[in-house]
Every structure is written in structure tokens, then in C-alpha cells.
Amino acid sequence: MMEILGKTKVDFVAWRRTAFTVSAVLCLLGIVSIIQIGRGAANLGIDFAGGTSVQLKFSKPVDLGRVRTLLAESGLKDSEPQQFAGGDRIMVRLKRAEGSQAGMAQRVQDIFSKGLPDNPFVVEGTNEVGPAIGKDLQKAALWAIAFSMIGIIAYIAWRFEFKFGIAAAIATLHDVLAVLGFFYVLNGEITLLIITALLTLAGYSLTDTVVVFDRIRENLQGRRKESLGDVINMSINEVLSRTIVTSLTVLLVLLALFMLGGEVLHDFSLALIAGVCVGTYSSWFVASPIVYEWRTWERSKLKAPVKAKVKG
Numbered sequence: 001m002m003e004i005l006g007k008t009k010v011d012f013v014a015w016r017r018t019a020f021t022v023s024a025v026l027c028l029l030g031i032v033s034i035i036q037i038g039r040g041a042a043n044l045g046i047d048f049a050g051g052t053s054v055q056l057k058f059s060k061p062v063d064l065g066r067v068r069t070l071l072a073e074s075g076l077k078d079s080e081p082q083q084f085a086g087g088d089r090i091m092v093r094l095k096r097a098e099g100s101q102a103g104m105a106q107r108v109q110d111i112f113s114k115g116l117p118d119n120p121f122v123v124e125g126t127n128e129v130g131p132a133i134g135k136d137l138q139k140a141a142l143w144a145i146a147f148s149m150i151g152i153i154a155y156i157a158w159r160f161e162f163k164f165g166i167a168a169a170i171a172t173l174h175d176v177l178a179v180l181g182f183f184y185v186l187n188g189e190i191t192l193l194i195i196t197a198l199l200t201l202a203g204y205s206l207t208d209t210v211v212v213f214d215r216i217r218e219n220l221q222g223r224r225k226e227s228l229g230d231v232i233n234m235s236i237n238e239v240l241s242r243t244i245v246t247s248l249t250v251l252l253v254l255l256a257l258f259m260l261g262g263e264v265l266h267d268f269s270l271a272l273i274a275g276v277c278v279g280t281y282s283s284w285f286v287a288s289p290i291v292y293e294w295r296t297w298e299r300s301k302l303k304a305p306v307k308a309k310v311k312g
Helices: 013-039 064-073 104-115 131-159 162-185 192-222 228-238 240-260 263-311
Strands: 051-058 080-083 089-095 121-129
Touching (some): 013 162, 013 228, 013 263, 051 104, 064 080, 064 104, 104 121, 131 192, 162 192, 162 263, 192 228, 192 240, 192 263, 228 240, 228 263, 240 263
Antiparallel strands (some): 051 089, 051 121
């Protein structure tokens, strides 16, 4: 594997208190965002809030700015038009607050028929999501994340040991909460595509954590006389170049999607970019330090009765 950093001696364990403080703030922000999503106070897409989407194919490319102007002049200034590759396909998304009236799909068609008379179009599809379906999708998304956490704990506990599984699950949940909070602060739209990005992030973060844990396990078996903190620091430093190279490679692809993928993939790629950065950080400063704190606490509990007996 290419080593872009060579041999490093970063003391990751020494930074654990600061990292835990930063992570606590990120998780708190994520919890607040979940509460706001449950209250319907976040920027929810029509997948969760309910609404209408209409996809149109024009005979020739249209200007997205002109489309936004027509919708705003017709009283739909908060609608979300998206343009697909080629420029001749437009999707207009209307949330339930705007689309509660009947016939919103027909209203959109009438707006473009009058506003763009020289550019005829055909309706490729309409989709309506009611508020009840949106609530069901919210619950399904939360269950999907919960089941992924349970699966992570079970897999890592089987592959390593239980405390490693808990640490990996906490780190993964930390990444999901951090990205969700990041989107909430930016007032980004929470859609099923964002939930897909969060689940993808969970898989990426787990893979990165497993690499670090695997090296820790190898070094614990071969260096039993060294302190736990030294073994953890050594293990992370040994795979540091590998982790950075992997993260940078993934980020290059995601940056290409972000800049060239169009508006449809904009939020998805942004969520993954934030997730890769947070996931790399958590594998160094969250997952492994949790194992360190747990094992140190267990050893202190085992030594406590012995000290008490000597004093007596």
C-alpha cells in the first residue's frame, strides 16, 4: 500500500477527551435534528412531508431560471424545480404546504403551457405522497438505521469481541447523527436519498473502523507487554496512510458527483462527502478511544479489590 505519510507517531489516545467533547456536540446536534424532523419542523422533502412531484419532457431544452420565475410568478415560489441532463426534462416538486389543494399537477402544466407556448411538453409522470405515507416512511427510515446498528454490533462482536462491537456501533451512530445535524444546520432537504446516503455512510464507516480494529487485535496478541494506549496508537499510525489514501480516493469521486452530477445528486454527494470526513475522524478518535476507556475501566475495577485487601 502506498504510504504518503511514512512512519507517524501521532498520539491519538491523548486527544480522546477533546475528541469526545467535539463528538458530543455533533451528536447533540444530530439528536436535535431528529427531534425537529419528528415535529415536522425540519426541511423535509415530499417523501416525508407529503406533496406532489411532476416530471415533464419538453421538445427542446429550457432555462431553469425561467422555470423558477414562472413558478414564483404563479404563487409557487417555494417549489423545487430540478433539471436533468440534456436540459429538456424538468421535475417540479411541491411540498404538502403548497400542494394541499387538489389538482396541483394540472396547475403546474397550465403554468408552463401559458408561460412557454413555443416549447410544448409531455407529462412523463406524477407522484403524490400523502402525510400518512410520509410518516410511515419516517418510521421505516429510523428502523432501517436501528437495524443497521444492531447488525454492526452483532458482526463486530462475532469478529472481535463485544466491547469492540459496541464501540463500532457508537462510532457509526455518531457519524450518522453528525451528518444529519450538518444537513439540519444548512437547512438541507431531508429525503429518502439522504437516508440512502446515511446508510451508505454507515457501511463505509464500519469498514474503516474494522481495518483499525483488526490491526489493534493483531498488535494486542503480539505485544502483550506494552500498554494498551501504546498499542492503539501504534495500530492507528500503522494504517494511517491506508486510511487517508482510501478516503481521498472516495472523496475525489464524490467531488466529481457534487460538481458534475447535477442538482439531483447534489445533496446525496454532499452528505457522503461530509460522512467520509466524519467517518475517518471517528475511526481514529471515537471508536478506538472508546475501547481504550472501556478496557482501562475494566482493569481498574479488577485491581481495586486487591488494593483494598493489602491496606486491610
